[in-house]
Amino acid sequence: MRSILIILFIIPLFSFAQKAQTPENIVDLIKKNVTCQWQDETVDTFKAGDPKSEITGIAVCMFADMATLQRAVEMNCNFIITHEPIFYSHLDETDTFTNDPVYLEKRKFIEDNKLTVFRFHDHIHSTSPDGIYEGMLNKLGWRKYAVKDSPLYFKMPKTNISDFAEQLKEKLGLESIRLVGNGEMEFTKVGLAVGAPGGPRHIKMLRQDNVEVMVAGEASEWETYSYVNDAAAQGKTKAVLFLGHVKSEEAGMEYCAEWLQGFVKDTPIHFIENELNFTEL
Structure with a gap:
């Protein structure tokens, strides 16, 4: 019994x-x-x-x-x-x-x-931590340059726009990056603004003394583009490198898949990278 x-x-x-x-x-x-x-x-x-x-x-x-x-x-x-x-x-x-x-x-x-x-x-x-920024910092390898552990502000070894852009393209698998602003300057101070937070937030970051180059996702041309072009025309050390929306945040969703695996058991979890279906002619 x-x-x-x-x-x-x-x-x-x-x-x-x-x-x-x-x-x-x-x-x-x-x-x-x-x-x-x-x-x-x-x-x-x-x-x-x-x-x-x-x-x-x-x-x-x-x-x-x-x-x-x-x-x-x-x-x-x-x-x-x-x-x-x-x-x-x-x-x-x-x-x-x-x-x-x-x-x-x-x-x-x-x-x-x-x-x-x-x-x-x-x-x-x-x-x-913010999962999207966490994934992007892992992908970019910028954590050691973070100012006071910030996911937004970084103090880099001195470099120039061309070399820096090549590093970004290699790390993110990009064919090209759009540059707006002063492309001739050397710099150390970098800000990161993933996705599309909007022109006002971009401009708020760019006007700070601790940002010379902003790495961003995408923006309206009549906001961020116009502001940084005017700054460059005035001789200010300001520039933006636009990665596109997908590549500026995608590593965050790769991190998300890994994070899910920590508490979702017995279920296959796959990260799928987006195909960039456009061509720059």
Whole structure:
């Protein structure tokens, strides 16, 4: 009788241990492992699919574009965690896309392949350390140059724009980098502004004495570009190197995949690098 009771007790425990993960379960684990309070008003929500579906694999990416979704399907990943919007606007609003053939085909691909998509943007930036900057510092190897352990400000060995740009291209796998401002100067003081925080934040960083060169993602040409070009025309030692949005943050999502592996068990997790589908002629 005692043996039967032990067996009956073990079977439910084994069944529980083998219970399949769902996107909803994974997001609950993410909420428990970030160091910040989860906000009610956030873009970090499910954008497509069924949060209660069974996960076959997790794909982590910067942009969930068509090429990335196709790659995820090839890798047997049906849960996509993306940093940026999937449907072409910050809030993934689709009202104006109801008859759009590009949107409709992408939506059909997601539905046909039973994919679930979750955006992880606000809280990976708000957790400590900021996961995107953490990944970028790892990739760039700049931690030793950080001013007072800041992820934003660095004191580098003296160099020039050309050599510095070559180092960035090599580390990030870029064919080219866009330079705006004084391209002839030597410098030591660098600021990092990933993604697209906006012209006002770029200009706030550039006006500081401890920033000669800002390494940035992307910006409106009538804001940051105009400001730094005027500064250079006035003889000021100011320049910006634009990496593009993807490469200025993508290493942060690679870090995110590694971070997830620390508390998501028995589920394959893959980082998918975005293809840069443009050519500079």
